[in-house]
Amino acid sequence: MFLRFLTKRLLYVIPMLFITTFIVFSFILLIPGDPALAILGENASDENLAQLRAQLGLDQSLLVQYWNWLTSALVGDLGESFFTGESVQEAVFFKDGYHIPARNDSDCNCLCVRYNIGDRFDDEAR
Secondary structure (H helix, E strand, O other), rough: HHHEEEHHHHHHHHHHHHOOOHHHHHHHHOOOOOHHHHHHHOOHHHHHHHHHHHHHOOOOOHHHHHHHHHHHHHHHOOOOOOOOOOOHHHHHHOOOOHHHHHHHHHHHHHHHHHHHHHHHHHHOOO
């Protein structure tokens, strides 16, 4: 019974992950401004801008850019920062090691509170 419930939930989660990541990825690309222009500056030539856009993959379609990002992210390559040039993975996970445990603690606290609230409402409904 529980295995069937868990399988059903996992089948719901997988498409939601793809939909959510695609929406967030699309919103990031809708931010005004050109990353190539931000990197090279206002005085950059059109040839240099076109070359950097090709190097960053910004000249490709949205679906191709998303696919490239998704396949890289699934193997742990989150890319590099446009501005600092450092690895995003190192900046998020290894630079300040206390962020991840603190987040896990807060997630655990939220789950405990949510479970207790849900349990209380369930008791009131009976």
